[in-house]
Amino acid sequence: xxxxxxxxxxxxxxxxxxxxxxxxxxxxxxxxxxxxxxxxxxxxxxxxxxxxxxxxxxxxxxxxxxxxxxxxxxxxxxxxxxxxxxxxxxxxxxxxxxxxxxxxxxxxxxxxxxxxxxxxxxxxxxxxxxxxxxxxxxxxxxxxxxxxxxxxxxxxxxxxxxxxxxxxxxxxxxxxxxxxxxxxxxxxxxxxxxxxxxxxxxxxxxxxxxxxxxxxxxxxxxxxxxxxxxxxxxxxxxxxxxxxxxxxxxxxx
Numbered sequence: 343x344x345x346x347x348x349x350x351x352x353x354x355x356x357x358x359x360x361x362x363x364x365x366x367x368x369x370x371x372x373x374x375x376x377x378x379x380x381x382x383x384x385x386x387x388x389x390x391x392x393x394x395x396x397x398x399x400x401x402x403x404x405x406x407x408x409x410x411x412x413x414x415x416x417x418x419x420x421x422x423x424x425x426x427x428x429x430x431x432x433x434x435x436x437x438x439x440x441x442x443x444x445x446x447x448x449x450x451x452x453x454x455x456x457x458x459x460x461x462x463x464x465x466x467x468x469x470x471x472x473x474x475x476x477x478x479x480x481x482x483x484x485x486x487x488x489x490x491x492x493x494x495x496x497x498x499x500x501x502x503x504x505x506x507x508x509x510x511x512x513x514x515x516x517x518x519x520x521x522x523x524x525x526x527x528x529x530x531x532x533x534x535x536x537x538x539x540x541x542x543x544x545x546x547x548x549x550x551x552x553x554x555x556x557x558x559x560x561x562x563x564x565x566x567x568x569x570x571x572x573x574x575x576x577x578x579x580x581x582x583x584x585x586x587x588x589x590x591x592x593x594x595x
Contacts, residue, residue, distance in 0.1 A: 390472050390501045390589060391415055393556045397499050397591045398423070402468045406430065406491065408457070408484075409474035410447065413440030420444075425468075430460065453479045457487040467496040475544075476502055476532045485548040489594060498550065498592040503527040506537035508583035509563050526563045527586065538582055541590070550592040558587035 394415065402423050407416045410429030419425045420443070429447040431437040437449035448460050469488045475481035488498055505527060513521040521528045536544065545551060559572035561584060572584040 393589045405468045406466045407470045413443035417443040465493045467493045469498045471500040489548045501589040504585045505535035506582045552590050554591040556589040557585045560586045
C-alpha cells in the first residue's frame, strides 16, 4: 500500500519528547488500523514509527530496538504484543528513561563498539534500526552483527533517508553546495549516505533481503503544500527522485 507515503510539512522545531510520546501513543492505538483506509500525513519522525509498527510481525516476542531513545516504541510493542523488548541508546539521559519501560537498555556508542559486544542471552525475532545506521561509521558491520543475532525467521526493520532525492542533485548542480541541515536527508550528523541501490548492497553483504518496503514521498525536504504531487510522480524514472525516506522489513536470505 502507498497510503502512508505522503506527509505534511514538518514543524520548524522538533516537538518536545513528552508531546511526541503522547502523539505517537495516540497514533499507535487509533491510526495504525486506518492506514490502509485513508492517507495520513505525519512529520518524518512520526511517519517512521507508525510504519515500523505497521511492519512488525504479529507474532513478535523478543525485540532489540537500536536507537531506542526514551523507549516509546518498545513500550508500545510490550503492551500490544506482550514482547520482551531490549534497547540500545547512545544518549545517557534517554537510555536511563528507557530503562523504566524496557527489559534492559544498553547505553552504548556503536561507533566505538559493536552489537556483538553486548550481553545477549538469546536471539531476537525483531531488530529495529529507526534512522540509525546512517549515523554510524561502519553500518555494514553493525548490520551483519544484527543479522547474526536474528532468529532464522526473524525480521529487521530499518529506515533510511534517501540521498537520491532530487534536492541533492538540485543543490549540487545549481547551488554548487552540499545542503547541510540540522535534520532530514542532509542532516549534518549523518556519516553515511544511501540510495536504494546502495541499500540493496548493504543488505546483500549482511545476508538479508527486502520482504516489505514503504516509502515516504515528498517534493521538498522541509515539507510543502504541493507534496501531493510527489505521488503523481511515483513511477519510473521519477520514483527515486521523490522518495524522501525508505522503510524496509528484511529477513535472512
